[in-house]
Every structure is written in structure tokens, then in C-alpha cells.
Amino acid sequence: xxxxxxDTQYDFMNPQGALYVPRAEEIHRNxxxxxxxxxxxHLLTISSRCAHEPGDAEFAMFPPHCLKGTWGAQRIFxxxxxxxxxxxxxxxxxxxAHLEPCTHYVVEKKVFDxxxxxxLEGLRASGEFRNRECIVFGVATDxxxxxxxxxxxxxxxxxxxxxxxxxxxxxxxTAEALDEMRAAGVELTTTDEVLNTxxxxxxxxxxxxxxxxxx
Ligand SMILES: [Zn+2]
Numbered sequence: 001x002x003x004x005x006x007d008t009q010y011d012f013m014n015p016q017g018a019l020y021v022p023r024a025e026e027i028h029r030n031x032x033x034x035x036x037x038x039x040x041x042h043l044l045t046i047s048s049r050c051a052h053e054p055g056d057a058e059f060a061m062f063p064p065h066c067l068k069g070t071w072g073a074q075r076i077f078x079x080x081x082x083x084x085x086x087x088x089x090x091x092x093x094x095x096x097a098h099l100e101p102c103t104h105y106v107v108e109k110k111v112f113d114x115x116x117x118x119x120l121e122g123l124r125a126s127g128e129f130r131n132r133e134c135i136v137f138g139v140a141t142d143x144x145x146x147x148x149x150x151x152x153x154x155x156x157x158x159x160x161x162x163x164x165x166x167x168x169x170x171x172x173x174t175a176e177a178l179d180e181m182r183a184a185g186v187e188l189t190t191t192d193e194v195l196n197t198x199x200x201x202x203x204x205x206x207x208x209x210x211x212x213x214x215x
Contacts, residue, residue: 001197002129003038004152005007006032006114006138006145010048011065011072013139018072019065021139021167026030030165030191032077033139039081042102046120047074048144051089051108058111058167079104093122113166130156135194136174136186141168146177153184160189 009030013018013024050066051073052058066073075152082104089108089197097119099105107117113123123129136149145166163183163199168174182188 001043001133001135002139003034003043004134004136005035005045005047005147006136006148007140008076009049009052009066010074010076013076014072015055017065019062021169024139024167026129027137027139027167028076028167030173031137033195034135034162034190035079036079036101037195037198038104039079040204042082043198044099044101044103045082046099046105046107047075048107048109048114048117048138048148049073050110050112052110056075056110065088065155075106077183089117089121091117091120093118093125095122097123097126097128099123099128100206112143113151114144115147115151117146124151124155127156129198131150131158132133132144133158133160135162137165137191139167140174140175141166142170142173146181149181150184153181153186159184159186160194161186162191162194163188164190 011019012021016022020086034175051068052066053068082102085103085105087105087107089110107114107120109117115124129152134152136145138145149159149161168177
């Protein structure tokens with residue numbers, strides 16, 4: 001199981017943020033619960049993060065947000081118990097690269113689609129996500145979350161969207177995005193369901209991939 005924690009940064013998730021997603025604070029608690037489970041079960045987690053510079057092309061579409069080094073660009077939640085790998089937005093694709101277990105990848109991007117990061121796109125194109133269960137949550141359902149879920153589905157992953165841990169910018173585009181994701185084979189789940197599955201798997205088999213073995 002791989003967690004995809006999408007753009008949980010202050011500019012999107014805090015009412016004072018530059019590109020605040022309405023009611024995003026309502027999902028803080030569930031995202032915290034999911035990331036706490038990632039910590040307890042040593043789950044491979046990929047956090048995408050906008051990392052912009054003034055004048056970036058994306059600012060033709062959205063107001064400036066997540067400028068590098070500012071409060072708004074910071075991630076709200078952290079995973080200090082997992083090995084951290086930071087992947088800059090201009091990282092190249094690497095032939096033969098694989099994801100390591102028990103690792104927290106923070107993947108920077110300058111376009112809302114996280115697969116605009118060539119390193120991550122390289123992994124997707126080489127089949128790294130094929131047949132793997134990918135749990136997607138964060139913001140915004142109608143932009144970055146949609147791009148993550150559809151990109152993973154296109155890469156052959158078994159994608160689950162955590163419906164009570166995502167929020168969209170606008171009602172209509174969010175409903176459209178959900179339809180599009182369902183049509184692509186994305187299943188909807190809930191925070192409770194994900195946590196129950198992890199806890200059950202851990203108690204059934206302490207040596208399986210979701211349990212690190214030292215707790
Ligand atoms: Zn951005």
C-alpha cells in the first residue's frame with residue numbers, strides 16, 4: 001500500500017492561505033489520522049508539494065501560491081519517523097529507479113499535476129505503481145487530487161480515494177472529477193476503512209509489508 005498525500009500545504013489548507021480550498025480545515029483531522037497510521041505502520045508515503053518561484057507559468061491559471069521558502073509552501077503535517085527523500089521539481093527520470101519501503105518521499109512540482117515531476121513520471125511509466133494499492137488524499141479534488149488519481153489509474157495502480165480526506169475548489173468541477181475518477185476505476189473509501197484495513201493486516205500478520213516489525 002502506498003499513501004499519496006497531495007498538496008497538504010498551508011496555502012491550500014489554511015483559511016489565511018493564498019489559494020485556500022474551501023472547508024479544507026474540515027479534513028485536517030482525517031489527514032492527521034492517516035499520516036499517523038503511516039508512521040505506525042511504516043508505510044511508503046509520497047507527499048506532493050507545490051514549490052513555486054515568482055513568475056511561474058502556473059500563475060497564469062491560479063493566483064501565486066506556495067512560493068518557496070514562505071509559510072504558505074510549508075507542509076502542515078510531517079512524518080519524522082520515516083526516512084525522508086526530497087525530490088526537487090527539476091529532478092530527472094532515473095532508469096531502473098524503484099521506491100524504497102518505509103520511506104517518505106516529498107516530491108516538488110511547479111504544475112498542479114504531480115506527474116509533471118519527471119522523476120515521479122519515470123517511475124509511473126516504468127510500471128512502478130502497476131497493481132499496487134494507492135491511497136490518495138489531500139487537496140484539491142478537482143485539480144491535483146484528480147491528476148494524481150487518474151495518473152495512477154493510468155499507470156495500472158489500484159487507486160482508492162479517501163472521500164472524507166479530500167476537498168475540492170468548486171462543487172461542480174469536484175462532482176465532475178469524482179465521476180471521471182470512478183469511470184477510470186478509482187474506488188472511493190473512507191479514513192476509517194483505510195485505518196481498519198491497516199490495523200487488521202498488522203494484527204493478522206506482523207511481518208507483512210504494512211508492518212515494520214519494531215512496534
Ligand atoms: Zn502550484
